[in-house]
Amino acid sequence: MDKVRYDVSLFTDYDIYLFKQGNHFRLYEKLGAHLMTVNNIQGAFFGVWAPNAANVSVIGDFNGWNTETHPLRMREDGSGIWEGFIPHIKQGTLYKYHIVSKYNHYEVDKGDPYAFYWEVSPKTASIVWDLSYEWKDSAWMTNRYKSNNLQSPFSIYEVHLGSWRRVPEENNRFLTYREMADYLVKYVKDMGFTHVEFMPLMEHPFYGSWGYQTLGYFAPSSRYGTPQDFMYLIDCLHQHGIGVILDWVPSHFPNDEYGLAYFDGTYLYEHAEPKKRFHPEWNSYIFNHGRYEVRAFLISSALFWLEKYHIDGLRVDAVASMLYLDYGRKEGEWVPNEYGGRENLDAICFLQKFNEIVYKNHPDIQTIAEESTAWPMVTRPTYVGGLGFGMKWNMGWMHDTLEYFSKEPIYRKYHHNQLTFSIWYAFSENFLLPLSHDEVVHGKGSLLSKMAGDDWQKFANLRLLFGYMYTHPGKKLLFMGGEFGQWQEWYHEESLHWHLLEYPHHQGIQKWIRDLNHFYRNEPALYELDFQPEGFEWIDFSNWEESIIIFVRRDKSTKDIILVVCNFTPVPRYNYRVGVPEGGFWKEALNSDAQVYGGSGHGNLGGAEAAPIPWHGKNYSLSLTLPPLGVLIFKKEIK
Structure with missing residues (x-):
């Protein structure tokens, strides 16, 4: 059996200095599993942060999952990092960390927080993987600032990859990343959308969470293929001039035993305080954004997707839940901040730091906040007290508009202000107008079914809604299926109802969106001064x-x-x-x-x-x- 070597490390003293400060934002280059050759011997360096562990060992299919044969050694610099080089590890090796805590006689097998690839759920092992890929999108990357700035058109097509299209002849299976590259790229190009936004594709254990219960913050979901397969999909979109935005969830994570929760027998990534630790609405743990190493973990994840996967933007989920200590909680269920208020000062600091770092390193990307309250200056620079986001979802416009369109026309004159009120605040933030997945699930009905009137009026109303949206100040986002007027609300276990395009009225909706997109993109008056x-x-x-x-x-x-x-x-x-x-x-x-x-x-x-x-x-x-x-x-x- 090959012994662990401790004379090999990816960490320099400067790395450790930055790590302790919470200012190391490319930890994915150091922690995790990294294939390398030492003295002509191929193997892998392993590094994991577990400061409260008494012992850590690497277990996997290479050693029969034996907890004794490949122990790591904790560094002596107080960083809490365990590391070691194991010879003869190859690409595709399955592994976990066996952690014995200093406390409570706690032992557990954990997946790697920095793993680049995971087994397909419900299996839970991490996979040693190299991310080498020959990109062919240099033209896009060199010039994307022209298509990805706040004075450019943004018509975003929001996609849930597992249900955009399926293969009914093969047990209703998902399309793979590479198959999506064949279909999605052509469709989005033809329809005239400028960007695709993928609902979370970071690895997640429960498919029904739509990706919003993330565990693999450095790995695309293996349900649809390898990391390189996902890179290929992004590459193809870029080669056709289409930007790619990823949903990213730095607010909370699931409590699966093999994941981040109670990682080394202590509350490492989450809060120790029970009233801060658990999110009652989502049955998940909340990140401790006040901990330096956790901030560095999350910001490293953000940079990872921008750098290794050439992502053009990050849509940050559930920002409101991060900003307020009492979000989703009743009186007595939350702890005020040091000034007695309900503002989450640690999360505010984290969000500002996140935006500063990603824009400093990649000024041609965009960060987009899903923030549903009237929190001020979400899209204003951090140096004037803002959160520093590029754009913010305009939830007020969305709620008012959909409520208005649901009313019978005879009553609309009494609700005229629902159309006009949005202009009063339209330029207070850099707003994006979202008709997202959230509006077509959980019994809310599809966009078409929300419209008032008989069938003819529903289709006319939907065309009117889209025309009003595309001409209203603000960037645009439309969830898949809305562009051809799907009748049934979205269901993640089945394909969109593409057969509806056999019918003229659905064809008409699709043609209207196509023509709106192409007209919008060709008319600077509809996008250059969106925020002024x-x-x-x-x-x-x-x-x-x-x-x-x-x-x-x-x-x-x-x-x-x-x-x-x-x-x-x-x-x-x-x-x-x-x-x-x-x-x-x-x-x-x-x-x-x-x-x-x-x-x-x-x-x-x-x-x-x-x-x-x-x-x-x-x-x-x-x-x-x-x-x-x-x-x-x-x-x-x-x-």
Whole structure:
């Protein structure tokens, strides 16, 4: 049996100095299992942080899972790191750490927190793996700042990889990463989305958690293939000009015995204080963001995905649950901070540090906060007291808008403010407008089924909703299935209902989204000034009686002007006068009521000439036909 060698280490004194400070943000290069050759002998270096362990050994299929044969040695520098080099370990070797705690006679077999690859669930061993891959996306990586900055269009297609498409002929199995590269890339490219956002693909034990109960913070889920297979999928998306955003969960983790929980017989990654440790809503443990090593673990994970997998953005899950000590808790179930408040000071500090580090190292990526409260300055720089995120989900817009569209049109005039209120705060943060998976699960129904009215009105309302969303200030996100009007709410155990595309009305929704995407991407007025009030102007927001709103969008040059007219009732309006800022011809670029989309065909024969008739406070106006439950999008022609 090959003996462990202790004269081999990946750590320098400087590494340990940074580790103790919580400032080592590439720990994945040091901790975990790393294949290497020492004196012409191939093997693997193992390193694990377990400061309260009495003994740690590596067990695996290479030694019959024997806890005695391959002990690691704790470093003598007070870091709490155990390490050693084991000869003749090869790629694909299964392993765990057998940990004997100093306390409570606790012994346990743990997966590697820094493992690059895991067995397919429900198996739980880590796998020794090399991440070598020959990337072919250099053109994208060199120029992605042009497509990935806050003045660029963002139309994000949110995907749950395990249920986007399945193979019913083969026991309803998942598509692999490589199979997804064949189908998803072509589809997203054709549909005109700028980015794909994957719901969490970090390794997770319970498929039904959709990935939000993460254990493998440095490993893509093996359900769909190897790490290189996932790299191939990202590579293909990049080669076709499509950005990739990953959901990332630094707030909580599951309590599976082989995972991070009670790692060395103490509460190492989670809080020791019971009222801080456990998350009652998700039945999971909460990271101790005040611990330096835990902060370094999480920020290392963030940099890992950006650097090893060329990820273009991280959408940070459940930020609100991190910011508030009383989140999801009743009185008496939480511990105030040192000032007596409910703000989680450690988590605030962590989020600010996370954003500072990732933007310092990769200024051409984006971090996106799923933050559902009115916490101030989420997307403002940390040096002025903000959290430092690039964008924030606009949950207020989403709730108000979906509630409005669920109301019968006859009652909408009493709720007009649900359409107009969002502009009052639209520029207080860098907002992204989400119609995400959260809105089409747990009995909430699909987007199409939420719409009011009979079937024709539901489809018209959905087209109107999408047109309103694409023209409203803010970046865009749409969950898969919404783009063709799936009737049934999303279910993670089955494929999307692609067969619906045999029917004209669903084809019409899909074509509408495709045309909206391509128009949106070609019109800087719809994205350049998303976060600045100069890019938006009301023409009329006061016609609550007829449920009509009219506004314009402008680009930075102020030369291009987009006019948007929305009629939220099923009554067509003829000879409806609309004030416009300039004379000349206004081309009807898009009409959600066009017959090609399944509409009734009301429109303006390609556009209208502005007459010198003052209206809505403007010197010129158009006389228009407003389609029922429709949105008209005009562009001022420049001579």
